[in-house]
Amino acid sequence: MDHAATTDVDPDVIDAMLPYFRHYYGNPSSLHSFGAKAAQDLEDSRLKVAKGINARPEEIIFTSGGTESDNLAIKGIAYKNSRQGKHIITSKIEHPAVLNTCRFLEKKGFEVTYVPVDNSGIVNIEDLKDSIRTDTILISIMHANNEIGTLQPIDEISKIAKTNEVYFHTDAVQTVGKIPIDMEKIDVDLMSLSSHKIHGPKGVGALYIKKGVSIEPILHGGEHERGIRSGTENIAGIIGFAKAFELATSNLENNSKKMLKLRNHLIESVKKRIPESYLNGHQTKCLPNIANLRFSFIEGESIVLMLDMKGIAASTGSACSSKNLKASHVLESIGLQPEVSHGSIRFSLGKDNTLEEVDYVVDSLETIIKKLREMSPIAKM
């Protein structure tokens, strides 16, 4: 139940990848036939990923994953357009790959506005509009949040970006395979994708760059990926990513419907059976697979540890289990005081989870929460 962190690699994906370690280890840049085969397969993979989001293959640049895609998009636009302006707008609840890239750019002379969100995690559109300046060059707002699953109104945001002639980047790492994405229908300039959240291998992903949008590379070298991302391509990884992408996008409707049913069942059962439990995020404007639940009077790490002993994987935004001892910036941004955000647990479902598993989670939670509250000096029950 921790599929937003990462997923197992689909056996079909592994089967697709294996020959690229054993037999087809050619370098796509080589002139001989080994290289030609690799080059051809690389382009086939690009086509598959493009098809999954109704984009053109030349709009897909393979990278080492979501983090690199976010870096490439934001730095790439910033460096390319710094003469037009040095102002960037993002939100307070972005993934660290975006937030820390923006903080880095602040040190390099750029200015960044971090737009707040409401208590369900949706970006405040009026604040966004108000923060646009004549020197704004980029808006980067994630499609769906990885901690609470809230979906952003990216249609509306893209219109604001277009009206003001500002580039729009979105991190769609969590949305692929969960929410249909059609690049003909949404006006996004750059979009980050990652493989390991959709049963593909780790360390590979892509950046969609709309035709006509030009960015500055951040990796310089042998001019791979049309000079935008140098480095000999991770062929096996890309083959696996493309296969996972194909599977995720072609089964999207069934998988999403199933996960949404399980998510809602989880939320309803928990709220019914466990007093003082709440949903963090938005009831309906959300990913079908994430339920971030909050339990008063207790702390998240101890819940996660006890769930783990029952064979259930989940994660927490609790300060005590984080590297910097700070409560989650996302939970703080939706208005939760640290004392209450400590008791928040993220469950993220996968396509293969079952109703029985969800019921087992709820049974386990009921016991665990009761036990921890009996130990808690602040529980008033």
Add this chain to the structure above:
Amino acid sequence: MYSKKVMDHFTTPRNVGEIEDADGIGEVGNPSCGDMMTIYIKVNDGILEDVKFKTFGCGAAIATSSMITEMAKGKTIEEARKITRDDVANELEGLPAVKMHCSNLAADALNSAIDDYIKKNKD
């Protein structure tokens, strides 16, 4: 991440609860980490006859509170005073470096319960 001993004290904590007619109560909290702890002591003839705790916190916080109650029980006030966070961590076969701050709390809470007892017995 945690030693077997920590997990043991975390899953089956000793001496959980309150002491109704406690002779001393120590309450400490660390909002930056999210751990809060209350320790109750019952003193007889200068000896900690009973020690109980209630903790809101992570695995390390719960395990250290459980461990310190076990270590302090039966000791004299002077002996109990000498228990340091390192003693508790050692008894637990070590704590991850990032969790050292949580383990401070248990020794602090015990000390503050003893302070409370001494203050009450002055009047």
